[in-house]
Every structure is written in C-alpha cells, then in structure tokens.
Amino acid sequence: MSSSTAYRSLHDPDLIEEYLFLVGDGDEDGATDFAEALLDEGVPAQRIMVDLIGGAQGRVGELWAANEWSIAREHAATAVNERVLATLAGRVRSRPTRGRITLACVDGEWHGLPARILAELLRMDGWRVDFLGASVPGPHLITHLHQTGPDAVALSCMIPTRLPRAHAAITACHAAGIPVIAGGRGFGPGSRYAERLGADAWASTAEEAVTRLASDWPPPPAPEFPTEFLGDEEYTHLVRSRPQLIDTAMQRLAAAYPAVHHYSEHQREATMEDFGHIADFLAASLYIDEPQVFRDFTAWTASVLTSRSVPVSALKAGLRLIRDQLIDFPKATTTLDEALTDLTSPAVPPPPTTH
Incomplete structure (x- = not known):
C-alpha cells in the first residue's frame, strides 16, 4: 500500500474496495497493515472502526446477498474484520472515567461484529465495558448483572426474529434494576421497535449510542407503551x-x-x-x-x-x-x-x- 492511501477520505469507495479485497482474500496481515497505516497517519480509530471496518462488513453482506460471495467467504471475511478491530483496540487504550456497562447480543443473535465495534467505541469514550459477545442466553445475562452491577445494559439485535427474546431480556434487566439501551437493524428503522419492547433508550448507530450514553443517561422514564398485543x-x-x-x-x-x-x-x-x-x-x-x-x-x-x-x-x-x-x-x-x-x-x- 502506498503512503498516499492513508491520506484518502474513508468515504472514498475505492478505499473501502481496497480493504475489502484484502478481507475477502483472507489476508489478515494485509488488512491489519492497511488499517494500522491509517491510524499511524492520524485517522481517528473511531473512524477506521465505523467507516472502514463497518463499511466493509456492510459490503460483505451485500456481496453474499447478490450471490457473489459464498457463506464461507463471508464468514472468513468477518473473522478478518474482527481481528483487525482487535488490533486497533489494542493500540488505543483508555482508562474508564464514566461507569460500567454490559453489552450483549440478544439470545440467538450471532452477528456480533456491530456490537463489538460499539464496545470499542464505548471504551474509548471512557466506559468500562463488559462485552459478553454473540447470542447471550437471558439467564446468563441476568446472572452477570447481579454479579457486576453495571450502570446500563446495551442490547444488540440485528435480525427481527430475535425481538421476542429481546423483549424477554429487556424485561429481565428491568427486574434487576438496570436500564437498557437497544440498537441494531433488528429493532427496525431508527430502532423504533425498541420502544414497543420497553427499552429505556435506543440508537440507530453505534455513534448515536455513544452520544446517548454520554449526554442523556440515565434517560427520563419513558411513557408506557401498550403491550397487550405482545405474544397474543x-x-x-x-x-x-x-x-x-x-x-x-x-x-x-x-x-x-x-x-x-x-x-x-x-x-x-x-x-x-x-x-x-x-x-x-x-x-x-x-x-x-x-x-x-x-x-x-x-x-x-x-x-x-x-x-x-x-x-x-x-x-x-x-x-x-x-x-x-x-x-x-x-x-x-x-x-x-x-x-x-x-x-x-x-x-x-x-x-x-x-x-
């Protein structure tokens, strides 16, 4: 990669395509070098995580849907993205200055990379983050909450079929006295379905979630949403x-x-x-x-x-x-x-x- 590559805007589609080629080829070292070069040139780690890694992951899904990539290639590319993200996170350390938050994917939700990106953004914003990973069973989540007593729970749901389990998790978190912020495509445009399921707050992007937690937390009590239709x-x-x-x-x-x-x-x-x-x-x-x-x-x-x-x-x-x-x-x-x-x-x- 030439040094000029690092100076290009992360909104440049050619930059995403160059990185995507490395990811799609399973070139973990090349993809890591690519991302680290951007970091060394002064590009904020948050932008690399959201725009480069997140943007490439979105393209991975599109290529699978268009039948241009196999599921195996998609999974391999996702694994490379996860490794690159971990490398960047290891180079950008920050001390907790806010509070403690538990972040988990809803039971049955295996798309963990978006939640992992959020976890790293929250750490850089001063939170102590317990990232529990993909598909966390509700009872295990609640046990962790009782053991650690976090200030908030962030729940990720990328597929709407997991919404009933998301509702169960939100209800259980509230029973434990912990407010919930929800996000992910599964909660609908703008995460609007999170309100119907009782979440205290919701965000449509990782960066929006970071802002909400930093400036508007704990949120004021939300108005009661009719729930008699749930599970009819x-x-x-x-x-x-x-x-x-x-x-x-x-x-x-x-x-x-x-x-x-x-x-x-x-x-x-x-x-x-x-x-x-x-x-x-x-x-x-x-x-x-x-x-x-x-x-x-x-x-x-x-x-x-x-x-x-x-x-x-x-x-x-x-x-x-x-x-x-x-x-x-x-x-x-x-x-x-x-x-x-x-x-x-x-x-x-x-x-x-x-x-």
Whole structure:
C-alpha cells in the first residue's frame, strides 16, 4: 500500500474496495497493515472502526446477498474484520472515567461484529465495558448483572426474529434494576421497535449510542407503551405450530410449484430452511404488531432468490402454502396478503436481514 492511501477520505469507495479485497482474500496481515497505516497517519480509530471496518462488513453482506460471495467467504471475511478491530483496540487504550456497562447480543443473535465495534467505541469514550459477545442466553445475562452491577445494559439485535427474546431480556434487566439501551437493524428503522419492547433508550448507530450514553443517561422514564398485543393468540399459535406448518408446506409444495420435483436434496433442505424463515419472520411481525417486518423480509428474500436464479413465483407459492394453514388468523393472513401484493410489483429491497 502506498503512503498516499492513508491520506484518502474513508468515504472514498475505492478505499473501502481496497480493504475489502484484502478481507475477502483472507489476508489478515494485509488488512491489519492497511488499517494500522491509517491510524499511524492520524485517522481517528473511531473512524477506521465505523467507516472502514463497518463499511466493509456492510459490503460483505451485500456481496453474499447478490450471490457473489459464498457463506464461507463471508464468514472468513468477518473473522478478518474482527481481528483487525482487535488490533486497533489494542493500540488505543483508555482508562474508564464514566461507569460500567454490559453489552450483549440478544439470545440467538450471532452477528456480533456491530456490537463489538460499539464496545470499542464505548471504551474509548471512557466506559468500562463488559462485552459478553454473540447470542447471550437471558439467564446468563441476568446472572452477570447481579454479579457486576453495571450502570446500563446495551442490547444488540440485528435480525427481527430475535425481538421476542429481546423483549424477554429487556424485561429481565428491568427486574434487576438496570436500564437498557437497544440498537441494531433488528429493532427496525431508527430502532423504533425498541420502544414497543420497553427499552429505556435506543440508537440507530453505534455513534448515536455513544452520544446517548454520554449526554442523556440515565434517560427520563419513558411513557408506557401498550403491550397487550405482545405474544397474543396468533403469535402463540404460530410458534407452537411451526414444525407442522413447515412439514405440511413441504408436503404440498410439489403440487403448488412443480419445479420442486427436480430439486436436489440440498435444494430441498434449503427450501425447508426458507419455510422456517418465513414462519419466524411472520411470528416476529405478529409479536410486535408490525406487518412491515415481514414485508421487508419477503422483499429482500425475493431479491436474494432472484440472484440465485430462483423465480419469485417460488416464494409466492410458499407464502400461499403458509397462508392456507393460517386461514383462521386474520392478522397473519392480512400480513401474508400484503407481502404477496408487494411481490407483484416489488419495491427496492431493504438491507439484508438474515443469512
């Protein structure tokens, strides 16, 4: 890398692409040298973490969704990003001057890199951070809170299907007397679904979370949000009947979509996983009474399937097979109908939500 590279703006897409090439090639040493050169030239570590590492990770997800990268390559690139982040964190030390915060990904949430970036930003801002990592079971989180007594809990959720578990975690934290700030794409645009689940504060970006915790913490008591819809009858039925819904849909799929007769065993397994995602996103949508959660998922799924040469008609057939089994549940069928209508004239797909 030439010395001039370090002087370029981190908003320069060519800079991200150079770093992304190293990450995608599994070149941990090259990627680390690239990031350290920027640091040595005076680029703030926060900007490297957010704009370079975070920006490249966003591109990694896009490349997977476009079927240009395999899951294996995506995972390898993520591992390199994590190592680069750790190296930068080791070079930028700061003493705690604020308080103690516990940071964890919701149970079942395995996208840990965004939370790890937040952890490092909080450390640099003077917090003592207990970063518990990805997919932290609720009871383990609460045990840690009782053992350490932090001033706050930061919860990360990148996939909406984890929202019911996020709600359970928020409720348990409050029972332990600890306020919660929530963030991550799973909480919706601007993390607005966090309010419905009882979070004390929320942030749409890591930097916004750092600002909230530094200038507006503890937050004033939030107004009570109606929660009678959380986990209602339709949601409960869907969760309990999930295995049967998937099995029945698979049994009926050949009649609804004859091309499945020619599927390989791998394709059948992938199709079963897709039915599982449909059920899980529909359940999350019902849990927080927000149809857009499911509609965003189906729009994105359509774009992913198209990039893999699977016609949208296959997804529509699958949605109808699930709908046929939920005919007695008006919110579920209305949500499915809205998603099917969207697929007739699809809008621009949202960012990736699952893979």
